[in-house]
Amino acid sequence: xxxxxxxxxxxxxxxxxxxxxxxxxxxxxxxxxxxxxxxxxxxxxxxxxxxxxxxxxxxxxxxxxxxxxxxxxxxxxxxxxxxxxxxxxxxxxxxxxxxxxxxxxxxxxxxxxxxxxxxxxxxxxxxxxxxxxxxxxxxxxxxxxxxxxxxxxxxxxxxxxxxxxxxxxxxxxxxxxxxxxxxxxxxxxxxxxxxxxxxxxxxxxxxxxxxxxxxxxxxxxxxxxxxxxxxxxxxxxxxxxxxxxxxxxxxxx
Amino acid sequence: xxxxxxxxxxxxxxxxxxxxxxxxxxxxxxxxxxxxxxxxxxxxxxxxxxxxxxxxxxxxxxxxxxxxxxxxxxxxxxxxxxxxxxxxxxxxxxxxxxxxxxxxxxxxxxxxxxxxxxxxxxxxxxxxxxxxxxxxxxxxxxxxxxxxxxxxxxxxxxxxxxxxxxxxxxxxxxxxxxxxxxxxxxxxxxxxxxxxxxxxxxxxxxxxxxxxxxxxxxxxxxxxxxxxxxxxxxxxxxxxxxxxxxxxxxxxx
Numbered sequence: 001x002x003x004x005x006x007x008x009x010x011x012x013x014x015x016x017x018x019x020x021x022x023x024x025x026x027x028x029x030x031x032x033x034x035x036x037x038x039x040x041x042x043x044x045x046x047x048x049x050x051x052x053x054x055x056x057x058x059x060x061x062x063x064x065x066x067x068x069x070x071x072x073x074x075x076x077x078x079x080x081x082x083x084x085x086x087x088x089x090x091x092x093x094x095x096x097x098x099x100x101x102x103x104x105x106x107x108x109x110x111x112x113x114x115x116x117x118x119x120x121x122x123x124x125x126x127x128x129x130x131x132x133x134x135x136x137x138x139x140x141x142x143x144x145x146x147x148x149x150x151x152x153x154x155x156x157x158x159x160x161x162x163x164x165x166x167x168x169x170x171x172x173x174x175x176x177x178x179x180x181x182x183x184x185x186x187x188x189x190x191x192x193x194x195x196x197x198x199x200x201x202x203x204x205x206x207x208x209x210x211x212x213x214x215x216x217x218x219x220x221x222x223x224x225x226x227x228x229x230x231x232x233x234x235x236x237x238x239x240x241x242x243x244x245x246x247x248x249x250x251x252x253x
Numbered sequence: 254x255x256x257x258x259x260x261x262x263x264x265x266x267x268x269x270x271x272x273x274x275x276x277x278x279x280x281x282x283x284x285x286x287x288x289x290x291x292x293x294x295x296x297x298x299x300x301x302x303x304x305x306x307x308x309x310x311x312x313x314x315x316x317x318x319x320x321x322x323x324x325x326x327x328x329x330x331x332x333x334x335x336x337x338x339x340x341x342x343x344x345x346x347x348x349x350x351x352x353x354x355x356x357x358x359x360x361x362x363x364x365x366x367x368x369x370x371x372x373x374x375x376x377x378x379x380x381x382x383x384x385x386x387x388x389x390x391x392x393x394x395x396x397x398x399x400x401x402x403x404x405x406x407x408x409x410x411x412x413x414x415x416x417x418x419x420x421x422x423x424x425x426x427x428x429x430x431x432x433x434x435x436x437x438x439x440x441x442x443x444x445x446x447x448x449x450x451x452x453x454x455x456x457x458x459x460x461x462x463x464x465x466x467x468x469x470x471x472x473x474x475x476x477x478x479x480x481x482x483x484x485x486x487x488x489x490x491x492x493x494x495x496x497x498x499x500x501x502x503x504x505x506x
Binding site for chain 2: 100104107108111112113145146147148184185186187226227228229230231232233236239240241242243244246247248250251252253
């Protein structure tokens with residue numbers, strides 16, 4: 001965020017923070033230490049400034065700074081400025097990638113309105129560790145900036161086999177299959193029933209191995225698709241697929 | 254790229270490099286110093302290894318390493334392995350963004366098959382400098398990895414006014430208008446004539462200012478669109494729009 005505090009702290013409440021506690025008229029929401037530091041020492045908040053808050057349950061609220069000291073800041077909720085709403089029912093299961101592209105993927109997937117992020121370990125996955133706390137921090141920041149009323153659920157990593165075994169019966173599994181004679185994603189989407197809960201599954205850089213493809217394709221809910229003939233990095237494929245899904249079945253329409 | 258040189262240097266030619274010179278059977282293509290260093294000291298190329306080459310004109314060729322020394326490496330073109338082809342006629346005009354997201358944008362836009370990258374200075378553009386050489390280096394690397402036969406043209410920055418004034422009469426200008434009552438991108442695309450040359454225009458983080466929106470909207474070729482109701486960062490909007498365009502009018506079908 002840039003330094004023009006006047007503009008950012010205006011009544012419009014351009015600073016927008018996700019908090020854990022309840023939001024309702026007259027409530028004094030509590031911020032965590034990082035948020036307090038950010039408001040006091042980065043944004044230089046002073047009594048009378050207003051910020052926006054959301055918690056994933058109570059919509060968006062405008063809160064007024066009523067008092068500041070060196071280390072603390074008191075807020076009071078004034079009025080609701082946005083209704084609570086959920087993003088469309090779209091999950092993203094993805095093979096973990098390196099730190100910087102992973103940060104980027106979580107940020108972009110959050111902006112693009114994904115509901116659940118499921119790191120999925122595959123045989124060709126090179127990255128062995130998934131930092132779920134870091135995923136969640138990135139998802140919160142992106143949710144704050146994108147105007148979402150919810151933060152995507154950041155799940156712990158599971159093996160592909162477990163993800164497939166636990167896949168809900170009524171949820172389409174859209175599977176980006178590089179080795180494929182599969183239809184284009186947009187064409188497959190246009191053939192699907194309306195309002196079907198869905199999940200995208202994106203493999204690692206080297207693709208799924210043949211045994212994994214068999215496991216995925218054996219799932220009745222699986223729909224293999226392709227995304228053109230150029231080779232896309234895993235994160236590019238994920239973002240492209242999310243954008244196309246939102247365009248056809250999401251809340252972009 | 255990972256370290257398994259055996260696999261990467263196999264006859265399939267998994268190392269893929271863009272070069273300036275001509276490619277034809279029997280020709281000895283010359284690599285630049287960085288490419289020579291990469292092959293000799295990172296990939297540990299030895300006589301008999303094969304790599305893939307393209308130059309944006311002659312398709313893709315398999316070249317054999319015939320001799321190596323400490324500082325040089327001799328290649329000979331063996332056979333053509335891919336026909337020359339152009340990506341669809343899609344430009345991306347974008348307000349410059351910070352270094353890391355800009356690198357990412359150029360990489361992803363190249364993978365998504367953009368033909369021209371046009372940095373476009375707007376009133377709310379915060380980033381004052383555009384490093385066209387860096388853009389081109391990122392575009393080359395992404396073209397190599399994505400299997401493209403061409404590198405996108407990386408143009409020098411122009412003001413929005415100049416971009417609009419020089420916009421070709423027959424090229425649709427798809428303009429992501431945040432302040433809009435505009436149709437969804439996918440719906441606008443479905444209404445367009447087939448095979449229309451197109452360009453996407455993506456504004457800076459703060460959006461276009463009202464005077465700029467007037468200038469753009471006054472262009473007869475301009476088609477304002479929206480990408481849902483969440484706030485997308487400029488690079489997210491660009492990638493989402495490119496993916497959707499490729500799905501509807503590009504060569505993904």
